[in-house]
Amino acid sequence: MRDGTPDRIAQGSARPWLLLVVVAALIAVIAVIAIRRPDRQQPATELSIGRAAMDPIQVANAAEQSVVTYWTHELPSVYGKEYKPLAGGFQPKTPSSPPFECGGQRQTYDDLRGNAFYCPANDFIAYDAADLFPRLSRQFGAISPAIVLAHEMGHAIQARAGVQAPSVVMELQADCFAGSWTKYAETSKDDAVALADGALDSATAAILTLRDQPGNAATAPQAHGLGFDRVNAFQTGYDQGAGSCAGFPQQGVVTTELPFRTTAELQSGGNLPLDQTVQVLSTTLDGFWTAALPQVAAGKHFAKPTETPVESGNLPDCPGHQETAGLSEYCSTTRTVVWLVPAVAELHRRIGDMATGTVLSDAWAEAAQEQAAFPTAGQQAGLQRDCFTGAWLASLAGNNLATSPLSPGDLDEALETVVFTSFTQGGQRLDRGGAFARTQSLRTGVLNGLASCS
Known part of the structure; x- marks a missing residue:
């Protein structure tokens, strides 16, 4: 996102968490x-x-x-x-x-x-x-x-x-x-x-x-x-x-490669600071779900959640909410979206600002599920939220990726975040379907839109 342009979400990932020295060599000749x-x-x-x-x-x-x-x-x-x-x-x-x-x-x-x-x-x-x-x-x-x-x-x-x-x-x-x-x-x-x-x-x-x-x-x-x-x-x-x-x-093939549009965008890798990212993307998520919830659940209207960043420790207890190993969640009893600031900040640093957007989107998607009376627990509910995140990203891209608010690398940052958050720190797969299933759901939402997430 460019400074002073609150409706533009720009990001990229010049140093994704997976890329090591060997990867740089791999990219040079992939044959x-x-x-x-x-x-x-x-x-x-x-x-x-x-x-x-x-x-x-x-x-x-x-x-x-x-x-x-x-x-x-x-x-x-x-x-x-x-x-x-x-x-x-x-x-x-x-x-x-x-x-x-x-x-x-x-x-x-x-x-x-x-x-x-x-x-x-x-x-x-x-x-x-x-x-x-x-x-x-x-x-x-x-x-x-x-x-x-x-x-x-x-x-x-x-x-x-x-x-x-x-x-x-x-x-x-x-x-x-x-x-x-x-x-x-x-x-x-x-x-x-x-x-x-x-x-x-x-x-x-x-x-x-x-x-x-x-x-x-x-x-x-x-x-x-x-x-x-x-x-x-x-x-x-x-x-x-x-x-x-x-x-x-x-x-033809699906390609999302774009050049950076300005020198400033290139120098930042298309990434906004964490605070600005949260402010801008939470606004877009409110707007997206206000329009989208009636499409996925007729007669329902989206109630915008209150935002509560957690500066240390774990996600707070939410009455009636299943314990989660994620970085964000929606608590229906308080209508609050909460996220772990230190963990999200680290993802933001290592992957880019759409890593923050992906974590936030998961919580807003859970809010939408709750308000639509959809299941929120279990593997299929988690995969639906990944699909919802893909649909949200597609809405940001609009009909023309080159003129969209997305910056080079945005989709990759979302993809990397899904892969990274599919496992615990000890390397155990979370009950979410694994990285392969989750990336399938994300790309389904990106390529096919909200209707494909039902």
Whole structure:
């Protein structure tokens, strides 16, 4: 939001909480993976992968077999073409690996460090097995190296199918293909990979780290898509299959990448101070629900809640309210929205001002549920609130994202907040459906509006 413009909500996230040094390298080249091994057609013993860290090479070996098995039958189904094994196979690289070539260009491990890519000229996938895959496994769970491999195999499939499109479309289609493989790994009974509990949550977090930085335009030559775009593409593949992904070049893709509009916006990352954010966004939430509640519950009218920030400790007891591990809540007996200022301030600092907006929106959504006589407790109620938050964000964007009050990175900040608040500090999933289900609900609200949240 620009100073002096109370109806403008501007924000971005120049340093999202998930992005570490390895992520910066990943963003530079999201088309990578390498070891000298031919594709293998016979699955090994099924390997169960999920949130827990595992030997990344063992995971890579199983994932390689799985993606090859998947595309052996899926490529003919989707594109009418026979799958041909990678001529150069999968090539994991370490500091002791000899130099290798891609399209006549000599490369070493140092050139690849922190990355993975598909080389179309020599038809191989190379990846940093010494640093990248172990880091991803530690940070996001054993499934994350497999997701990278599935993404890079997506580029190999594009080469086999003759797909040509702008960079952002190619990258998002590869994310979509990775999502379709993930669904296969989850449901197949005779595959080299099985998904353990929490795998989809970890995959969602890992996909977020592969995003472009806010401020990039979708038309940029090397655009890969913001976090919202990439998670949306991944979940589209998971939900609808590779056939849906194949239509991206003709049907278009969801892209939310925008440049910063002013130097001041760039310097601030599009973020307002916490106090100003609370003031502006609470006003927009009052206005949104005043108009929206009659749409979701005929004959009901929204009573604006009183706001009570809590400066320390835990959320106060609310008679008849189920105890929550969240950062905000609505207490119907007092018609009060309360939130934990220290925790919200930390999210604001680490993610951006729409992190604050997402936490506040959850409480206003609970107020709307209460006043509409909808359930407020349980997983489905929580997922509905995420959908309501998405619908609120869509209302801020209006019909034209480029002229909306949202700033580059706003949707990513909301997405990151949903992922971050899906777990306790000890890493336990909250009773909210997990990060994958919650981000699905958020994007449903963003893309389909309030009516989709019923």
